[in-house]
Amino acid sequence: MMTIVFSLFLLTMLVIVAVGILRTDNLFTAVMLSGIFSLIMAANFFILDAADVALTEAVIGAGISTVLFLGALALTAEYDRSPPVGTWVPLLTSSVLGGVIIFATFQAPRLGDPNAIVHKHVAPWYLEKTPELIDVPNVVTAVLASFRGYDTLGEVFVVFIACIGVMSLLGRVRPRRESIEEGEFDKRTDNLRHHLIPRVVGKMLVPFIVLFGLYVQFHGDFGPGGGFQAGALIAAGIILYSLVEGGRRGRELVPEWFSSMLVALGAFTYTCVGVVSMAMGGRFLDYSVLSHDPIHGQHMGILIIEAGVGMTVAGVMITIFHAFSRRGIR
Amino acid sequence: MNLLIDIASAVLLLTGGFFVFVGGFGVMRMPEFFTRMHAASLTDTGGAALILLGLMLQGGFTLVPLKLAAIFLFLFLTSPTASYALANAALLSGVRTACRNETGSPLPENQPHTATSKPAAVSSAKASAGKTAAAKVSRKAAPAKPAKTVAKKPVKTAARKPAKKTARKKS
Numbered sequence: 001m002m003t004i005v006f007s008l009f010l011l012t013m014l015v016i017v018a019v020g021i022l023r024t025d026n027l028f029t030a031v032m033l034s035g036i037f038s039l040i041m042a043a044n045f046f047i048l049d050a051a052d053v054a055l056t057e058a059v060i061g062a063g064i065s066t067v068l069f070l071g072a073l074a075l076t077a078e079y080d081r082s083p084p085v086g087t088w089v090p091l092l093t094s095s096v097l098g099g100v101i102i103f104a105t106f107q108a109p110r111l112g113d114p115n116a117i118v119h120k121h122v123a124p125w126y127l128e129k130t131p132e133l134i135d136v137p138n139v140v141t142a143v144l145a146s147f148r149g150y151d152t153l154g155e156v157f158v159v160f161i162a163c164i165g166v167m168s169l170l171g172r173v174r175p176r177r178e179s180i181e182e183g184e185f186d187k188r189t190d191n192l193r194h195h196l197i198p199r200v201v202g203k204m205l206v207p208f209i210v211l212f213g214l215y216v217q218f219h220g221d222f223g224p225g226g227g228f229q230a231g232a233l234i235a236a237g238i239i240l241y242s243l244v245e246g247g248r249r250g251r252e253l254v255p256e257w258f259s260s261m262l263v264a265l266g267a268f269t270y271t272c273v274g275v276v277s278m279a280m281g282g283r284f285l286d287y288s289v290l291s292h293d294p295i296h297g298q299h300m301g302i303l304i305i306e307a308g309v310g311m312t313v314a315g316v317m318i319t320i321f322h323a324f325s326r327r328g329i330r
Numbered sequence: 331m332n333l334l335i336d337i338a339s340a341v342l343l344l345t346g347g348f349f350v351f352v353g354g355f356g357v358m359r360m361p362e363f364f365t366r367m368h369a370a371s372l373t374d375t376g377g378a379a380l381i382l383l384g385l386m387l388q389g390g391f392t393l394v395p396l397k398l399a400a401i402f403l404f405l406f407l408t409s410p411t412a413s414y415a416l417a418n419a420a421l422l423s424g425v426r427t428a429c430r431n432e433t434g435s436p437l438p439e440n441q442p443h444t445a446t447s448k449p450a451a452v453s454s455a456k457a458s459a460g461k462t463a464a465a466k467v468s469r470k471a472a473p474a475k476p477a478k479t480v481a482k483k484p485v486k487t488a489a490r491k492p493a494k495k496t497a498r499k500k501s
Contacts, residue, residue: 195418201411205404 003047010044025080027073035066048111051224052140055216059232064317067239071324134298136221144226145302149285152305153270156312160267163316167260170323202244209237217310221302227309231266234310235317247325259318266312270305277301339387346380353377363425367417374409378402 017040021033038061045054109116126143134142144152210233217230242250274285282289287301349372356369382402386395 195415198411198415201407204407 006047007044010040010047014040026078027080028078031066031069031073035062038062052226052229055224055229056232059229059236063236064232064239067243068320068324071321075327135295136302138221138223141220141226141302145305146287146298149305152309153285156267156270156309159312159316160263163263163319166320167323170327199244202240206237206241209240210234213237217306220306227306228313231310231313232317235314238318239321242321242325250325251322254318256319256322259315259322262311262315263319266308266310266315269308269311273301273304335387339384342380342384342387346377346384349373349377349380362427363420364417364427367413371413374405374413378405
């Protein structure tokens with residue numbers, strides 16, 4: 001009962017915030033509202049018992065993407081321009097699509113229905129076999145890292161390729177003029193250095209955020225969390241440091257060569273686990289052969305590939321942030 | 331004993347809820363930005379602290395009160411900082427208090443700081459070019475204020491630094 005009340009409240013808020021994002025033409029307001037949107041969405045995920053997803057949404061949606069949007073805003077204008085095409089075509093398209101989706105929800109099974117198709121397919125098998133084959137309390141981690149290891153490898157490479165794409169857009173070339181190094185964004189972030197209170201409190205929080213990130217990383221087998229969340233958390237800590245200390249100090253803390261190397265190293269580690277397990281007589285990403293007994297091997301494999309995921313995610317976030325922060329205003 | 335704890339936690343929770351309600355009410359009803367922020371800060375400090383205390387009493391001798399205490403500590407540190415940053419940003423970008431000027435009429439909200447230009451010029455610019463012009467004025471006007479604060483600050487730090495050094499030497 002309480003859950004339904006909370007869900008209704010949160011979903012209503014979600015709609016209100018979404019309408020607010022659409023209606024404002026101040027992009028700064030839109031960015032802030034989208035941060036609030038992500039936070040409400042995270043609370044919603046948590047009510048639906050998806051703690052892992054909620055953690056990711058809170059860190060990435062409400063935290064890092066807000067900062068990246070602000071970085072993009074520092075490079076462009078603050079106000080929205082009226083769209084070049086008329087409003088009729090987009091309105092028609094989105095109302096038809098929305099209608100289709102609403103129609104589809106009538107066909108969907110009720111929330112938490114045990115007879116729903118998703119609960120009949122492979123999910124019972126995962127729940128039944130996880131204690132026996134992998135023996136970690138968090139089934140999500142078992143599914144993500146071991147049963148569905150190929151998918152996660154694919155995801156890591158998607159993140160890796162996305163990073164390459166963003167970097168080729170934002171440019172990693174050395175700026176020709178020296179003044180770009182002290183670009184407008186850098187000046188703006190350096191301005192924060194004059195504000196003693198945010199600086200001191202921000203710096204005080206950084207170690208705790210990174211520590212929590214490490215906890216989430218290595219506790220992922222037992223509780224909600226894992227490489228994706230931990231990587232985002234650690235990156236958030238370092239981005240906070242860069243925000244309060246200025247982009248240059250941030251790049252001194254984590255140099256760009258290091259963060260971009262981290263991206264490649266994470267994906268490399270993940271693939272290496274697969275290759276090593278092949279070399280030891282198993283199949284690709286079959287962790288059971290990694291150690292003397294299969295369950296121990298599974299634990300080791302999950303730990304290493306989660307570390308790889310964490311490295312890639314943290315590296316991507318930091319690299320993209322640095323790319324924004326070093327780019328001067330046009 | 332259990333009843334006492336329940337009553338205490340209920341009282342704390344209700345008082346906290348009251349603070350949150352008053353904060354929300356104040357945000358709706360207060361006349362301008364800074365007084366609204368003052369009302370909103372009630373939610374952050376009084377409301378959150380009392381609700382967390384009430385929840386801690388409900389937790390009993392487990393790990394839960396410690397976790398809540400950690401949340402309390404983080405809120406205690408971050409929310410005043412956020413309020414400070416917000417107020418500071420508002421001040422720098424030219425939000426004024428609702429203090430009355432000589433004619434007795436309250437100043438319009440969101441009018442940028444224009445130390446040099448007259449209010450009449452600002453309003454005419456607003457009327458002619460709309461929002462973007464006003465934003466530009468505020469952007470142009472903003473650097474005037476930081477320059478002042480920046481000029482002030484080195485004096486303060488210069489005054490403080492020797493004191494710190496001597497204190498360290500003594501210790």
